[in-house]
Amino acid sequence: MGPRLRGNDGLQKECNVTHIYNFSAGPAVLPKEVLTQAAAEMLDWHGSGMSVMEMSHRGPEFMSIYKAAERDLRELLAVPDNYKILFMQGGGLSQNALIPLNLLGHKPAGATIDFIHTGSWSGKSIKEAGKYANVNIAASSMTSVPPQSKWQLTPGAAYLHMCTNETIDGVEYDFDGGVPDAADPRLAGVPLVADMSSHILSREIDVAKYGVIFAGAQKNIGPAGVTIVIIRDDLLGHALPACPSAFDFKLVADNESMYNTPPTYGIYIAGLVFQWLKAQGGVAEMERRAKAKAELLYAALDVDDFYQNRVALPNRSRMNVPFYLKDESQNEAFLAGAKARGLLQLKGHKSVGGMRASIYNAMPIEGVQALVDYLNEFAGR
Amino acid sequence: MGPRLRGNDGLQKECNVTHIYNFSAGPAVLPKEVLTQAAAEMLDWHGSGMSVMEMSHRGPEFMSIYKAAERDLRELLAVPDNYKILFMQGGGLSQNALIPLNLLGHKPAGATIDFIHTGSWSGKSIKEAGKYANVNIAASSMTSVPPQSKWQLTPGAAYLHMCTNETIDGVEYDFDGGVPDAADPRLAGVPLVADMSSHILSREIDVAKYGVIFAGAQKNIGPAGVTIVIIRDDLLGHALPACPSAFDFKLVADNESMYNTPPTYGIYIAGLVFQWLKAQGGVAEMERRAKAKAELLYAALDVDDFYQNRVALPNRSRMNVPFYLKDESQNEAFLAGAKARGLLQLKGHKSVGGMRASIYNAMPIEGVQALVDYLNEFAGR
Known part of the structure; x- marks a missing residue:
């Protein structure tokens, strides 16, 4: 088993998930390379x-x-x-x-x-x-x-x-x-x-x-x-x-x-x-990636009014993307389908409801693309 | 290389150290089994x-x-x-x-x-x-x-x-x-x-x-x-x-x-x-071991006045054992010899000087015995 390229036991029973993407607002995803090195150095x-x-x-x-x-x-x-x-x-x-x-x-x-x-x-x-x-x-x-x-x-x-x-x-x-x-x-x-x-x-x-x-x-x-x-x-x-x-x-x-x-x-x-x-190119490179990831995600949310983000355009966060389904009765179905695809921790904060995707530095654009694919699929596009 | 069964690069140059015993007052030694499990679970x-x-x-x-x-x-x-x-x-x-x-x-x-x-x-x-x-x-x-x-x-x-x-x-x-x-x-x-x-x-x-x-x-x-x-x-x-x-x-x-x-x-x-x-037998077992380890160490310190612990007998700590060489001009030689034998972090707190051996739960009695052997060797016994 390669690290992080598999679902958990429950997910594996439900379907063949091969990638997990963790959209938690924090504690949140860390670079795989960092965790691999930490494991290797743990005892010495x-x-x-x-x-x-x-x-x-x-x-x-x-x-x-x-x-x-x-x-x-x-x-x-x-x-x-x-x-x-x-x-x-x-x-x-x-x-x-x-x-x-x-x-x-x-x-x-x-x-x-x-x-x-x-x-x-x-x-x-x-x-x-x-x-x-x-x-x-x-x-x-x-x-x-x-x-x-x-x-x-x-x-x-x-x-x-x-x-x-x-x-x-x-x-x-x-x-x-x-x-x-x-x-x-x-x-x-x-x-x-x-x-x-x-x-x-x-x-x-x-x-x-x-x-x-x-x-x-x-x-x-x-x-x-x-x-x-x-x-x-x-x-x-x-x-x-x-x-x-x-x-x-x-x-x-x-x-x-x-x-x-x-x-x-x-x-x-x-x-x-x-x-x-530093090895990735520093903060400037992180900013470039953050813009690209955020643009990809907001574009999918903005296609029509199936999903809604309520923040003024110039102040939309590149890191934390809250969104709501127009029909909130579908919230649980949306989250269940996301989990089945290995897209984890998308539920919005309890104080505001809806959904939230946190896409920090360690979230690869492939994770955002997987979420976008699911957004489109769930909206029947 | 088995985990923790070797010295660091510097030590290995000096001599053939096969075990490291870490007497740090804290952060301090942890059970090897815990670190091994943490390493194995790090990515998943x-x-x-x-x-x-x-x-x-x-x-x-x-x-x-x-x-x-x-x-x-x-x-x-x-x-x-x-x-x-x-x-x-x-x-x-x-x-x-x-x-x-x-x-x-x-x-x-x-x-x-x-x-x-x-x-x-x-x-x-x-x-x-x-x-x-x-x-x-x-x-x-x-x-x-x-x-x-x-x-x-x-x-x-x-x-x-x-x-x-x-x-x-x-x-x-x-x-x-x-x-x-x-x-x-x-x-x-x-x-x-x-x-x-x-x-x-x-x-x-x-x-x-x-x-x-x-x-x-x-x-x-x-x-x-x-x-x-x-x-x-x-x-x-x-x-x-x-x-x-x-x-x-x-x-x-x-x-x-x-x-x-x-x-x-x-x-x-x-x-x-x-x-x-819990797997070791809980706190009662830790207390039994702590008594045994402390008795072993204090007995070596008490053989004569080469080493001195100044704490009243009923209040001698089972965890932190400060001691002084009667001839404090030998402090550096004592610490260098200890390090060469893989006995680390024995220097006393800067505020009180001398030496200190912290022998917490995760310190095996073999580590205390190794220290006792060195105490006797350094004292020329």
């Missing part, structure tokens, strides 16, 4: 006699893994020298609290955080931030990114938070105009904070526009349990007294993510993904 | 066509892994039904903040937490708790657990914190008298909180004595990045407003550790370790 990393899981995080073996991962991520995203990259725990969700806990220490009580509300994840961020500061929703839409001219920004806000790709709602910022320029006078002294969990490494970004970028790993980076924080140096050292030391960005930065024992195995897998990305 | 878990890393945490495949891990840990530690087991992120260190953030919400401002200070880890807990409450050091010693009669307890304390095995200092509580009885009148209404990171699952415990038990995984449980919290139901729901939602014990408990995406792969490995422990 590079002749050390140890699994990566067994290594002291302060020993030379793991430190070499850590430093390579940090260096490769810095190269892939062109992170400037005045930014630190932190490998943390807690997931993107925890950052909804950890960002205000780390950025408000030097602000007066009653400081305001501005938010652009474009879906479920920015919604969660808004709710959590309200525990630590005043919150202003500067603009709101669940199906588009409101134009910057409509944003009701707070002068002197502590920061401006945006979720640049909404995993549940499928709304993605258009970087060629959707994100404010660093020189925008309305944002003088107001750092941009971006939750890029579900599209980091899928497109080129100008890190210098942002004060903080964060991302849970379990979409385009690696296994759940690692969280990446990229932060400009001048924003470090402003933690509120209530911030747990293990999550104090400055302590984490000063200790090269080893103030606490880091999630070593997850960092190792992330490092393998970074190497894979 | 149980015919699902997916790696465990690629599974949605809410899907039936991962939920079966999660539930088995929870059930097995509950069985291994005989956790009563009125306790929840949480699989969290952040490590033991983060719990130094998360425990007060979760237990003080219904206490008046100025509440006091009592601590027994027996080493570096309880010391860190004391320092961190001081950010959230008054702290009283009820008793202190770095080389023993002070007798309960000497503890200066605070009536009505929010809780009493103890680190029942000090990983750095090698001080372990004697459970047959070292931990207060649940009926101790001085502790009426005062929950016991125990940091068991470095000896959980190595000895039988009476969970009902404790309000909260916590443990970072990377010693006896699995890979770094998973933290276990075992908490009595009546202590849930008392989080301070500043507690991040992702780390609110009640939210974590109410969502079966899936309020946030959990560290799925780490939980899977922990589950394999739990299965291994």
